[in-house]
Amino acid sequence: xxxxxxxxxxLELQTFQPLEKGKVSMYHCGPTVYDYVHIGNLRSFYMADLxxxxxxxxxxxxxxxxxxxxxxxxxDNDEGEDRIIRGLKREGKxxxxxxxxxxxxFYTEKFIGDTVKMNFLSPHVLPRASQHIEDxxxxxxELESKGFxxxxxxxxxxxxxRTPNYGKLGGIVQGDGASRIGTNEEKRNQKDFAxxxxxxxLGYPSPWGQGFPGWHIECSVMSTKYLGQPFDIxxxxxxxxxxxxxxxxxxxxxxxxxxxxxxxxxxxxxxVGEAKMAKSEGNFITMRSIEEKGFSPLAYRxxxxxxxxxxxxxxxxxxxxxxxNAYKRLKTLMQMFKKESDxxxxxxxxxxxxxxxxxxxxDCNTPEALAVVWKLGKSAGDGLSYPDAHATLLDFDRVLGxxxxxxxxxxxxxxxxxxDLLRDRxxxxxxxxxxxxxxxxxxxxxxxxxxxxTENGQELEKI
Ligand code: AMP
Ligand code: ZN
Numbered sequence: 001x002x003x004x005x006x007x008x009x010x011l012e013l014q015t016f017q018p019l020e021k022g023k024v025s026m027y028h029c030g031p032t033v034y035d036y037v038h039i040g041n042l043r044s045f046y047m048a049d050l051x052x053x054x055x056x057x058x059x060x061x062x063x064x065x066x067x068x069x070x071x072x073x074x075x076d077n078d079e080g081e082d083r084i085i086r087g088l089k090r091e092g093k094x095x096x097x098x099x100x101x102x103x104x105x106f107y108t109e110k111f112i113g114d115t116v117k118m119n120f121l122s123p124h125v126l127p128r129a130s131q132h133i134e135d136x137x138x139x140x141x142e143l144e145s146k147g148f149x150x151x152x153x154x155x156x157x158x159x160x161x162r163t164p165n166y167g168k169l170g171g172i173v174q175g176d177g178a179s180r181i182g183t184n185e186e187k188r189n190q191k192d193f194a195x196x197x198x199x200x201x202l203g204y205p206s207p208w209g210q211g212f213p214g215w216h217i218e219c220s221v222m223s224t225k226y227l228g229q230p231f232d233i234x235x236x237x238x239x240x241x242x243x244x245x246x247x248x249x250x251x252x253x254x255x256x257x258x259x260x261x262x263x264x265x266x267x268x269x270x271x272v273g274e275a276k277m278a279k280s281e282g283n284f285i286t287m288r289s290i291e292e293k294g295f296s297p298l299a300y301r302x303x304x305x306x307x308x309x310x311x312x313x314x315x316x317x318x319x320x321x322x323x324x325n326a327y328k329r330l331k332t333l334m335q336m337f338k339k340e341s342d343x344x345x346x347x348x349x350x351x352x353x354x355x356x357x358x359x360x361x362x363d364c365n366t367p368e369a370l371a372v373v374w375k376l377g378k379s380a381g382d383g384l385s386y387p388d389a390h391a392t393l394l395d396f397d398r399v400l401g402x403x404x405x406x407x408x409x410x411x412x413x414x415x416x417x418x419x420d421l422l423r424d425r426x427x428x429x430x431x432x433x434x435x436x437x438x439x440x441x442x443x444x445x446x447x448x449x450x451x452x453x454t455e456n457g458q459e460l461e462k463i
Contacts, residue, residue: 271312
């Protein structure tokens with residue numbers, strides 16, 4: 001079956017054709033490590049992980065690169081303040097290269113911790129921008145020698161008027177960009193962007209003067225260094241498409257004289273109310289607060305799976321709670337299937353696998369994939385054997401990444417005895433043996449819990 005992906009380059013669903021048969025090369029714009037990442041950021045890394053898992057499930061050999069922006073002029077506005085310097089000031093630290101390193105290492109570690117909690121597979125390469133300054137300089141020199149770069153008093157700029165297709169990604173009509181990035185009289189065109197920005201007091205040496213590389217050049221360098229050019233898929237949040245990604249395309253294609261990436265995929269935002277979750281909005285939530293409130297990080301993964309990656313999703317604690325309830329119910333089902341299998345190995349059910357594949361091959365349609373999961377859950381023990389149900393869901397979990405073979409709730413939330421009873425009751429209900437289900441309810445209540453049957457399954461409350 002063909003995999004269809006929505007390509008922002010062309011704004012349409014396209015059948016995926018890899019550059020090399022059976023292989024996929026992917027680059028994902030990673031975090032700027034000047035602070036904790038928020039759960040909106042995590043949606044873009046979740047999408048990267050989902051793609052990786054889907055391709056591996058389909059038998060592809062994947063090479064995945066995600067950068068860490070630990071230096072450089074961040075953001076769309078070249079004239080704005082460097083985010084890492086802003087991070088140092090926020091923490092009351094002196095602005096030095098040493099302190100930049102210390103700050104970014106701290107937040108890189110925190111970021112990696114979050115990715116483990118979210119059960120993201122580790123990218124094959126996780127390059128740091130700070131370790132690629134020489135490569136940045138070489139690429140800028142190449143652009144300069146080909147007539148695409150010019151120097152002003154504050155920076156080396158890319159001349160966008162030299163590339164006729166500038167702004168081709170996302171069908172974005174590029175005006176002259178003056179309102180976007182502030183007017184700079186020395187620039188040939190207001191939409192020109194900095195490749196290297198001078199800084200007399202701090203920075204790295206370069207042929208043009210001390211300073212820092214631009215954020216866009218860093219991504220162009222780190223993607224092609226590890227994947228070659230062109231490569232298959234480039235991803236990021238939808239806010240990166242208009243400027244950051246169009247700039248990456250412009251400079252990489254100008255230097256090489258060839259295509260940069262064939263498919264561009266962008267995740268929509270996690271919003272809070274009407275607003276995008278963002279540091280600047282002050283409405284952001286981190287993985288730490290999710291855990292402090294007693295949620296499993298994987299409940300957030302389940303929450304993300306319930307929406308298609310191209311649909312904006314609204315985060316609220318109530319929404320996370322209902323995702324967690326569904327997630328717990330799924331885990332309880334898995335345990336019940338395992339118990340009922342009584343050590344018997346099952347095999348993957350072909351019909352359900354086919355339906356699951358159709359969902360994920362349809363531009364990674366995870367809500368549809370979850371619908372297949374629940375349909376399977378309901379038919380287990382009735383047409384589908386418990387061992388096969390168990391084996392099939394474990395197989396799907398290679399894409400879902402929900403750790404369905406484990407049950408973290410068992411130990412932390414209720415005692416093993418109550419958990420066993422819950423599982424038995426779920427089994428009785430699935431088997432429509434309501435008198436047995438009622439009998440088990442009485443036993444659960446005797447252990448000190450109120451039990452409610454909700455849309456999301458059984459819910460316990462300590463009396
Ligand atoms: P940054 O660290 O700001 O460079 O962002 C890392 C990634 O998170 C980028 O791909 C952004 O587009 C993405 N991102 C930022 N805010 C959100 C949000 N609220 N929802 C989804 N993705 C986001
Ligand atoms: Zn990038």
